[in-house]
Amino acid sequence: MQIIISxxxxxxxxxxxxxxIKSLILAGELQEGATIPSMRNLAKELQISVITTKRAYEExxxxxxxxxxxxxxxxxxxxxxxxxxxxxxxxxxxxxSAVITNSREIGLxxxxxQDLLKILYEG
Amino acid sequence: xxxxVEFTNVTKKFKDFSVKNIDLQVKxxxxxxxxxxxxxxxxxxxxxxxxxxxxxxxEIKLFGLDYKKHEKAIKERIGFVYDGNVFFEGLNMKDxxxxxxxxxxxWDDKVFYQYIEKFELPLNKAIKTFSKGMQMKASLxxxxxxxxxxxxxxxxxxxxxxxxxxxxxxxxxxxMIDGNRTIFFSTHxxxxxxxxxxxxxxMQSGELVFNQSIHDVAENYAIVKGRLDLLDRDxxxxxxxxxxxxxxxxxxxxxxxxxxxxxGNSVAIDRASLEDIMYHLKGGIHxx
Amino acid sequence: MFNLIRRDVIxxxxxxxxxxxxxxxxxxxxxxxxxxxxxxxxxxxxxxxxYDEKAETNILLNSLPYTRTEIIASRYLGxxxxxxxxxxVTSLTLLxxxxxxxxTDIAIGCGLFLLFAAFTFPLFYIFKPGYIFPVVLICFLLxxxxxxxxxxxxxxxxxxxxxxxVNLTVTSLYTGATLSIMIVYAISWGLTNIIYQRKAL
Numbered sequence: 001m002q003i004i005i006s007x008x009x010x011x012x013x014x015x016x017x018x019x020x021i022k023s024l025i026l027a028g029e030l031q032e033g034a035t036i037p038s039m040r041n042l043a044k045e046l047q048i049s050v051i052t053t054k055r056a057y058e059e060x061x062x063x064x065x066x067x068x069x070x071x072x073x074x075x076x077x078x079x080x081x082x083x084x085x086x087x088x089x090x091x092x093x094x095x096x097s098a099v100i101t102n103s104r105e106i107g108l109x110x111x112x113x114q115d116l117l118k119i120l121y122e123g
Numbered sequence: 124x125x126x127x128v129e130f131t132n133v134t135k136k137f138k139d140f141s142v143k144n145i146d147l148q149v150k151x152x153x154x155x156x157x158x159x160x161x162x163x164x165x166x167x168x169x170x171x172x173x174x175x176x177x178x179x180x181x182e183i184k185l186f187g188l189d190y191k192k193h194e195k196a197i198k199e200r201i202g203f204v205y206d207g208n209v210f211f212e213g214l215n216m217k218d219x220x221x222x223x224x225x226x227x228x229x230w231d232d233k234v235f236y237q238y239i240e241k242f243e244l245p246l247n248k249a250i251k252t253f254s255k256g257m258q259m260k261a262s263l264x265x266x267x268x269x270x271x272x273x274x275x276x277x278x279x280x281x282x283x284x285x286x287x288x289x290x291x292x293x294x295x296x297x298x299m300i301d302g303n304r305t306i307f308f309s310t311h312x313x314x315x316x317x318x319x320x321x322x323x324x325x326m327q328s329g330e331l332v333f334n335q336s337i338h339d340v341a342e343n344y345a346i347v348k349g350r351l352d353l354l355d356r357d358x359x360x361x362x363x364x365x366x367x368x369x370x371x372x373x374x375x376x377x378x379x380x381x382x383x384x385x386x387g388n389s390v391a392i393d394r395a396s397l398e399d400i401m402y403h404l405k406g407g408i409h410x411x
Numbered sequence: 412m413f414n415l416i417r418r419d420v421i422x423x424x425x426x427x428x429x430x431x432x433x434x435x436x437x438x439x440x441x442x443x444x445x446x447x448x449x450x451x452x453x454x455x456x457x458x459x460x461x462y463d464e465k466a467e468t469n470i471l472l473n474s475l476p477y478t479r480t481e482i483i484a485s486r487y488l489g490x491x492x493x494x495x496x497x498x499x500v501t502s503l504t505l506l507x508x509x510x511x512x513x514x515t516d517i518a519i520g521c522g523l524f525l526l527f528a529a530f531t532f533p534l535f536y537i538f539k540p541g542y543i544f545p546v547v548l549i550c551f552l553l554x555x556x557x558x559x560x561x562x563x564x565x566x567x568x569x570x571x572x573x574x575x576x577v578n579l580t581v582t583s584l585y586t587g588a589t590l591s592i593m594i595v596y597a598i599s600w601g602l603t604n605i606i607y608q609r610k611a612l
Contacts, residue, residue: 007317012341044296050153051321051336175473175612198476209467209474211422218421225414226475 001036005046013048017056018063025065025076026084034076036066125151127273127305128172133181135167142167142329145181149273149322152302154295155334156320157309158397160405163326165309169277172307173203185273199228202266206278208258212251216244216261227269235268256287263294274298276308280315288312292319313397323397327404333377345379346399348372349390361385364403375403415477415485416492419459426458434501444505444512446559448520449527451501452494456486456528457547460535469612479607487600490528494521518585523561525592527554529599536606 003020005013024030037045039053046053057074060066068074103113128149135142142164149155159165170176171183174190174197183190185197210219216239224230239246242260244253250261259279266274274295280288296319298304310316316323316337324334335343347362350371359365361382362374375395376382382392395403420427433454437447462468472482498517505512531547538546 012338014338038300040300040302044300047293047296047318049319049321049337050299051338055338170612173474175470177611194478195476198474201474203474205470205474207467209471211462211468214422218424221421222414222418223475225417226477228476 001030003042003046005048014052014056014059017042017046017053018059021056021060022063022065025079026081026088028081030076032076032078036074036076038073127151127186128307129182129184129187130168130171131182131184133168133171133178133183135171135176135178137167140164140167140329142171145331147324147331147334149305149307149324151305152299153321154299154306154308154319155322155324156313156316157307157324157326158311158313158316158401159309159326160401161311164329165326166277168326169275169309172275173201174198199269200272202269202271202274204259204262204266204274204276204279206281208250208253208262210250210261210265213249215249216246216264219250219261219265223265224268230269232268234270235264238264238267255282256284259283259287259291263291267298272303272305274304274306274308276306278309278311280310280312288315295319313401316397325397325400325404327401332404340397340400341394343377343379344395344400345376345382346393346395347374347376347382347386347390348393349386353386353389358385366403375400412477412481412485412488415472415482416489419455419489419493422462423455423458427455430454430497430500431504434504438505438508438510443559443563444510444516445519445523446555447505448498448501448517449523451497452520452524453527453551454497455493456490457531459486459489460547463535469610473612480604483600483604483607486532486603487528487596490532491525494524518589522588522592523554525596527551529592529596532599533603533606536603536610 001021001024003017005016007013009016011019021030021036030036036042039057040050043050043053057066057068061068064077065079066074067077099113108116126148128147130145130147133142133145133147140162145168147168157165157168167176171178172185174183174194186200188197190197211222214222220235224232224235238244242257242264244257244261244264250258253261263279266276280291283291292315295306298306299319320337322334322336323340325332333340348371351367354365354367354372359374361378362376365372365374379392382390430451434447434451437450473479498521502512502517527550531550534546534550
C-alpha cells in the first residue's frame, strides 16, 4: 500500500491518509477483504504519530470503507462500487453545471471550455 | 482510555521556584511530549513522577498505584532515560548490566543483547569513553530490557545531532507498535515531537498550560496576522498574546473558530507550531 | 537487597587489588593490630560512598525498583558484612606474616569501626556532595590521631578497671560495650533512614 504524505500541505495528515486509502479502494487496488496495515504499523512506516493514523482509520471506518477486528487487524470493507460511482457522477454533474454557469457569465464558448478541460485533464 | 500516570492537584514548592496545581494524565499506548522552556518545571515534574521528589500537596498515581505502598511494583514497570549518564561512568556495559539486571524481576538478557547489537554498543569499554549519542543508546538499551510498560525520558535528545535524533525517534516509533507501551518524554526541541507525539503537555512557569492531542492543539491554536486597526478592546479578547509591529500585529489564539467569526477574511490565520505557542506564552498565561 | 550489597564489589573490582597492599602497609609499619583491623574494615564501605556521594548514583538507585529504606539498609548491613570479610582477610595476612594479635584486637577494631560508621554515615546524607570527603577525612585523621591512644589506653587500663570492679568479669564488660555499640549503630541507622526518606534528589 503506497501512501504519500506531504508535510507542507494545508490538508491535515490524517485527511491525506483517508483520501488516499479511499482512492485505492475506489480504484480497485485494494480489494474487498484485503488486509491493510495496523494503525500502529502504518504510523511507524509513515513516521507519524499513532493518534494520526488512529484518527484516519476511525474516519474510514465511519465512512464504511474499512473495518477493524480487535487482535486481527483492519480490512477493506465490502463496497457497493455501483452506488459509489453513481454518487460520484452526480457530484461531477453538479460541479460541471457550476463551471458552465461561470463560463456563460464571461462568454466562454463550449469549444474554448472543452479545450481548457482537455488541457487540465491531460495535465 | 486508561491513564498510566495521573497527577491530581500536585504542588511542590522550593525556595525560589514552585510547581503549582498540576493535573496531568498520560494516556496508555501513546506518546506524550512534555514541552516547556528551561526552568518551566519539566524536570521537577518528572522527578515527582519517578518519586525522586515528593509533592507537598496532591496525589501522584502510576498504573493506578500509589508510591507509598507500591514503590517497587511501580518501578518494575518503568524504563527511564535521563539527560546525561546516571550510570557509574567508570564501568563498562557488562558491569552495569550486572548491577542493574538483578534489580528487575523481568529483566531479559536476550532483549538486552539484541539492543546492544542493534545500537552497536561495545560491552567492554567504560561508559565514560562513549559519545553523548552512545551514552543515550546505552541508557535506552537498559531502559528497554525489562519489558517496561512506561518509558520516561528527560530531555533524551538534548545535545544529540539531528541524524541521531531521527534515529532515536525511529526506535521509539518501533516501540509503539506494541499498543501497551506508553512513552512520556520531555524536550525543548519541539520539532522532535512533530513526527511522533500523540499528546502534548505544555508547562510554563511551573504550571501546566495544556495537555491535548496534537489534533486539538492544531485545531485550537493558530497564529493570526492582520492590520493594527483591527485590534480593539473587544477583538483582542480572542487572543492569548499579541505582538505589535509597525507593519501589523501577530497574535496567538487558542480559539481559532472565534477568531474566524470575529475577523472573517480580514486576517491571515496560520497553523501555530509548538514553538510559536511556546514563544507567545513565554510571559505566562493570561488572556489579554 | 543483596544485589545492592553485591554492587560494591562490582564497582570496586580494581580498588580491591589495592586492598592487600593497603593492609600490608599498616602491618609493615608495625601499627597496632586493632588499628589495622579498623582501617581494613573501613576500606570497602567508605570507598562505596565515593561513588554514592554523586547525585547521579542516588538518582539511579532510586529509579530502580528499590525503596529508600532498602538502600539505607544495604549500607548498614553491607558495612557489617564487609567488615567481617575484611577482618577475615586481615587475620590471615597477619598470620602469614607471623604477627601476633588477640581476639581483643579484633573486638576493639570492630567496635571502633562500627562507631566510626555510626557517626559518619548520616553525614553522607546531610552534607552536599563535595563537602563530605573533607568532613570524613577530618573525622578519620582525628580518629587516627587519638585512636591508637584510646586503644592503648583501653588495653592497658582494662585490667585496672576490671580489678577495680572486682565482681565484674571481662565478659560482662565486653557484653556491655557490644550492646552500647549496637545501640549507637541502630540509632544511626534509624537517623540516616529518616534523613534519606526526606531527601530531595
